[in-house]
Amino acid sequence: MRRCGRIGMALGASLAASVAGAQRPLMVGLAGGVTVPQGALADGVETGWHGLGTFALGSPMQPLGLRLDAAYNRFGFKGTTASSVSSASQSVTSGTLNVTYRMPAWRTAFSPYVIAGAGAYHLACSGDARCGTATKFGWNAGLGTKLTGLGLRTFLEARFHSVAEPGADLHYFPVTLGLLF
Numbered sequence: 001m002r003r004c005g006r007i008g009m010a011l012g013a014s015l016a017a018s019v020a021g022a023q024r025p026l027m028v029g030l031a032g033g034v035t036v037p038q039g040a041l042a043d044g045v046e047t048g049w050h051g052l053g054t055f056a057l058g059s060p061m062q063p064l065g066l067r068l069d070a071a072y073n074r075f076g077f078k079g080t081t082a083s084s085v086s087s088a089s090q091s092v093t094s095g096t097l098n099v100t101y102r103m104p105a106w107r108t109a110f111s112p113y114v115i116a117g118a119g120a121y122h123l124a125c126s127g128d129a130r131c132g133t134a135t136k137f138g139w140n141a142g143l144g145t146k147l148t149g150l151g152l153r154t155f156l157e158a159r160f161h162s163v164a165e166p167g168a169d170l171h172y173f174p175v176t177l178g179l180l181f
Contacts, residue, residue, distance in 0.1 A: 029054040029155065031178025035073045038160075038171035045090050048075035050174050058100070065100040067115065073172065088127035092163070092172070095119050096140060109149045116141040121163040123170065138163035138170075146180070153180040 031052040037045050050073040058065030073092040098117030105111055121138040125131040144157025155178050163170040 025057065025059060027056045027058075027153070027180045029056060029178045029180045031155070031176045033174055033176040035075070035172050035174040037075060038173055040168040041075075041090075041170050041172060043078075045075035045077055048073055048089075050074070050176070052174075052176055052178065054178070056100075056180070058102070063102045063104070065102065065113075067098040067100055067117070069096050069098060069117075069119075070094070071096075071174070073174065075172075089125070090131065091124050091126065092161075092170070093122040093124070094138065094161070096138075098140070109147060111146040111148070113144050113146070114142075115144055115157065115159065121161075121170075123163065136163050136165065136170075144176075154178060155180060 029052075031054070033050060035048045035050045036042075037047065050071055052069055052071040054070075055068045056065060057067070071092075071094045073094075075090045077088050077090065096117045096119030098115050101114045103112040103114070116139070118137070118139040120135055122133065122135045123131075124133040138161060140159045140161045142157055142159030144155055144159075147154045147156060156176070158173065158175045161172050161174070
């Protein structure tokens, strides 16, 4: 019984130290995940993937923070065979400035937040596809949480992105899991 108590105390101390260390003013993050196309985009492409790099600026005393995100999203066109998946794809490369609002959750392993921002989205096709390239204005909004424990700082979030296109805006929904350093 004492051994379980010691293990529990060590685990609790590790979580508390991780939470205290997670409140750095500047953090760098790397992330990735699945990207689900929405609306008209979903008519032409399959679910894709994305990678994201981020610089986050925040304070443990203030709920507001800033994040600068650079992301690359890639979608395969519907109807492509396994041998031609890499030859034709749609990509969206973005640079966005986002504001985060951290929900009150003091000294816990979970730190939920709301995120919203705007920026530039570069649309391009590769391989056999002929859709041209363009850089457009877009915005995003979503929910996430920072997760701390056992010496790791991670985040999990889901956001809706909308890119202004003539006729029909481009929409997609990335779900992201990342590490913060």
